[in-house]
Amino acid sequence: MKKYVGTIAILGALSLTAGNAMAEDSSDPIKIVTNDWTSQVVLSNVVGQVLESQGDHVEYKPSDSQLQFTALASGDMDFQVEVWEGSMAESFDKSLKAGAVDYGSQQAVTREDWWYPSYVKDVCPGLPDWKALDACAAKFATPETGTKGRFLGPPADWGKHYSERIQALGMNFQEVPVGQAATLWAELQAAYDRKEPIVLFNWTPNFIEAKFKGEFVEFPKYEPDCMTDPKWGQNKDAVYDCGAPANGYLKKAGSKELAEKWPKAAAIVKKISLTNEQIAAAASLVDVDGLTPEDAAKKWIETNQDTVKSWLQ
Incomplete structure (x- = not known):
């Protein structure tokens, strides 16, 4: 509190003028x-x-x-x-x-989607296209995912549908969700230090974009029907065969x-x-x-x- 005591003075000096005629809260x-x-x-x-x-x-x-x-x-x-x-x-x-x-x-x-640090393009030509990523899936494999590439996903309660997307697009990847967001950054830092391939969930705005250079994977362009209509997109039997909104x-x-x-x-x-x-x-x-x-x-x-x-x- 003492460190930022000036903040209290700043807020105390500001008055609410638009609403003085309103009923009291x-x-x-x-x-x-x-x-x-x-x-x-x-x-x-x-x-x-x-x-x-x-x-x-x-x-x-x-x-x-x-x-x-x-x-x-x-x-x-x-x-x-x-x-x-x-x-x-x-x-x-x-x-x-x-x-x-x-x-x-x-x-x-805003944007929320699969993301990779820039150096990954050196080992996976064709990025950011999702098909190029899928062709490089083996380079992202871990003991946990076997022959499939690992996508390090967000906490399960964040409401994403990445496993469904993987299945709808027929990708050779497996989502591995983290328990908390901090694990994403710890895994990213470890991979970055060793220049190991990694693809993980990221979002903007976020402090990460000032610390690490990277790009979002480009999936089929988002349309609302992608989330509800199986006839939309390349897989006529499934939903979620698209990316997330790029300008959310x-x-x-x-x-x-x-x-x-x-x-x-x-x-x-x-x-x-x-x-x-x-x-x-x-x-x-x-x-x-x-x-x-x-x-x-x-x-x-x-x-x-x-x-x-x-x-x-």
Whole structure:
């Protein structure tokens, strides 16, 4: 707390002008969702600290990245700062029909898909085309996957369908999901140090893009029908025979109670719109600089005072 005491002064000096005529916010805590990747946790703390500076009370509620939408629709949770199209669109859309609220898109453009460090192209010519990757599958094999190439996948609860994609495209790969995101980066660093072939799940915005040069694998271009209509795409008997959206949205979601019980807070969160660089910087404060999420949020607020001020005007 002492290290970033200036943050409290910064937030205290900012006043909420758009909403002074609104009813007072409830004294009940706003339940902010936290997930298991760094930028989301840091930015949830950013939002929480900003709302607290305006007199609101908050609680941070850990949640599965898919089940959170049921909680938002039912009012058991109230706000989520990072809704990623590539992994959450289906659950998010269902939650809107059940009562959750779309709090708008952010400036950031997202992508979540298979990724490899640049040096892999030296041993697998033809990348980033997925067919070239599949032709090199044996170079990615491990004792765990036998003759199949290993794709190091995200935690199972992130709602991806990579095993189904492998099957739909007839690839000679096997997905091996990790238990937590940090394992992805540890495996990447180990492979990078030894210049060993690796293909793994990655996303942008993310601090990784500033640390490692690499590229996403290019699969058949995403279309919504790919996820629901077997007749779409090259495999007429299966869905998921395409890549993820290459220019996905990043949205915010809330409960319907958010605007009803906390109108001033709702006015703030509607204005939140972050860039790829700001989101990557939030993750870097923890994953590179070693701060706690709470201290990272304080530091982020200090560095982005103009942005925070715009939310409060």
